[in-house]
Amino acid sequence: xxxxxxxxxxxxxxxxxxxxxxxxxxxxxxxxxxxxxxxxxxxxxxxxxxxxxxxxxxxxxxxxxxxxxxxxxxxxxxxxxxxxxxxxxxxxxxxxxxxxxxxxxxxxxxxxxxxxxxxxxxxxxxxxxxxxxxxxxxxxxxxxxxxxxxxxxxxxxxxxxxxxxxxxxxxxxxxxxxxxxxxxxxxxxxxxxxxxxxxxxxxxxxxxxxxxxxxxxxxxxxxxxxxxxxxxxxxxxxxxxxxxxxxxxxxxxxxxxxxxxxxxxxxxxxxxxxxxxxxxxxxxxxxxxxxxx
Ligand SMILES: CC(C)(COP(=O)(O)OP(=O)(O)OC[C@H]1O[C@@H](n2cnc3c(N)ncnc32)[C@H](O)[C@@H]1OP(=O)(O)O)[C@@H](O)C(=O)NCCC(=O)NCCS
Numbered sequence: 365x366x367x368x369x370x371x372x373x374x375x376x377x378x379x380x381x382x383x384x385x386x387x388x389x390x391x392x393x394x395x396x397x398x399x400x401x402x403x404x405x406x407x408x409x410x411x412x413x414x415x416x417x418x419x420x421x422x423x424x425x426x427x428x429x430x431x432x433x434x435x436x437x438x439x440x441x442x443x444x445x446x447x448x449x450x451x452x453x454x455x456x457x458x459x460x461x462x463x464x465x466x467x468x469x470x471x472x473x474x475x476x477x478x479x480x481x482x483x484x485x486x487x488x489x490x491x492x493x494x495x496x497x498x499x500x501x502x503x504x505x506x507x508x509x510x511x512x513x514x515x516x517x518x519x520x521x522x523x524x525x526x527x528x529x530x531x532x533x534x535x536x537x538x539x540x541x542x543x544x545x546x547x548x549x550x551x552x553x554x555x556x557x558x559x560x561x562x563x564x565x566x567x568x569x570x571x572x573x574x575x576x577x578x579x580x581x582x583x584x585x586x587x588x589x590x591x592x593x594x595x596x597x598x599x600x601x602x603x604x605x606x607x608x609x610x611x612x613x614x615x616x617x618x619x620x621x622x623x624x625x626x627x628x629x630x631x632x633x634x635x636x637x638x639x640x641x642x643x644x645x646x647x648x649x650x651x652x653x654x655x656x657x
Contacts, residue, residue, distance in 0.1 A: 381405040396423040399432035411446040447532040467653035471529030472630040476644035492609035515569035522592035554580035571597040582618040588626040
């Protein structure tokens with residue numbers, strides 16, 4: 365089959381980066397596949413690009429994916445990127461494809477889902493509301509309130525030592541503009557960002573947070589983003605408490621929501637245990653693959 369690869373102009377560009385797109389079409393002009401390449405723009409991640417290739421199931425094993433990949437990898441090289449990452453579910457066509465293209469598995473991720481109808485509300489309430497002399501929980505929707513902004517920004521470094529396997533992920537440097545831009549990006553696509561934070565009673569500073577994104581319709585599944593506690597405040601059960609509070613808020617604010625999705629590195633036993641205890645059920649494993657250019 366003679367294929368045509370067309371680079372599209374994609375308007376999507378935000379503070380996190382820009383996205384290049386290629387469309388593969390057959391000789392009759394029918395689309396048969398596409399590739400997205402995200403070029404990260406944040407300081408600390410400008411060496412990195414993320415690839416997402418999809419070929420129509422009826423058109424696979426005819427080199428469509430290979431041609432799309434070639435175009436995307438060439439663009440990543442031209443842009444001076446050092447690493448291309450891509451994700452595929454274990455034992456899927458994507459995993460075989462990436463391995464055949466010299467990508468190496470760099471991180472295993474366990475995906476899990478909490479069916480909200482089965483959530484143990486009394487146990488979650490007991491966890492979230494257990495009194496603690498040193499910390500209290502707070503919560504907000506959308507952008508961080510002004511009075512917590514500085515310490516919330518500072519608390520983002522709690523993500524820096526998150527287990528990332530051998531992914532060349534870089535270290536993102538956060539400032540208030542970046543935090544506000546991330547919240548604005550969620551709002552701009554019509555979704556809702558819920559944050560629960562742990563506050564040190566001694567000085568009112570944020571020491572940990574958990575973020576949840578809920579579809580604007582309030583139906584379907586919500587997606588957990590990061591959960592992190594500053595190293596000096598770990599070991600006090602804050603991640604468990606914050607996540608329990610986040611589940612309860614999601615239940616209370618969005619009764620039409622079906623479940624909550626989370627993914628955790630397989631070498632992050634602490635977070636996996638928290639998820640298990642709160643009732644998340646593993647759904648599948650995926651790997652983050654990396655190609656070094
Ligand atoms: C992965 C995907 C893009 C591959 O597209 P494709 O057009 O079938 O890929 P190609 O025909 O170019 O395959 C190139 C090589 O990859 C390997 N490969 C691809 N699919 C494979 C499969 N299902 N099983 C084993 N090897 C496979 C083979 O070595 C193949 O060469 P060969 O056919 O000469 O043996 C396609 O299966 C897909 O859209 N999957 C869902 C999305 C996804 O997982 N994307 C990958 C992560 S970005």
